[in-house]
Amino acid sequence: MSMTPIVQNGIQNALSVTTGTAVGLTLPTRPYPTHAIIQVVTNGVRWRADGTAPTVTAGVLVSAGSNIEFMDGALNYASIIERIKFIGIGGTATLEVAFFYG
Numbered sequence: 001m002s003m004t005p006i007v008q009n010g011i012q013n014a015l016s017v018t019t020g021t022a023v024g025l026t027l028p029t030r031p032y033p034t035h036a037i038i039q040v041v042t043n044g045v046r047w048r049a050d051g052t053a054p055t056v057t058a059g060v061l062v063s064a065g066s067n068i069e070f071m072d073g074a075l076n077y078a079s080i081i082e083r084i085k086f087i088g089i090g091g092t093a094t095l096e097v098a099f100f101y102g
């Protein structure tokens with residue numbers, strides 16, 4: 001059984017996430033990413049990918065120093081990566097993102 005390799009096709013450095021307004025990712029256009037690793041560098045965040053913006057009290061909580069990974073090679077995460085939004089929960093958070101396709 002042959003598997004398609006997952007290849008990195010972009011990054012987003014130092015995405016600033018505040019407690020004011022939820023923000024999404026800036027995606028590479030070609031090839032469109034199907035996988036991502038998102039590192040929460042400073043301060044915690046909450047995220048949602050269901051079309052509703054997270055708030056400081058609603059969404060999946062991720063602490064500083066943690067990663068959010070959409071990397072299972074058997075799955076396509078494009079719709080999640082496209083819709084995911086983040087909000088800071090206590091001060092400004094910084095995210096580092098690596099995008100992949102395959």
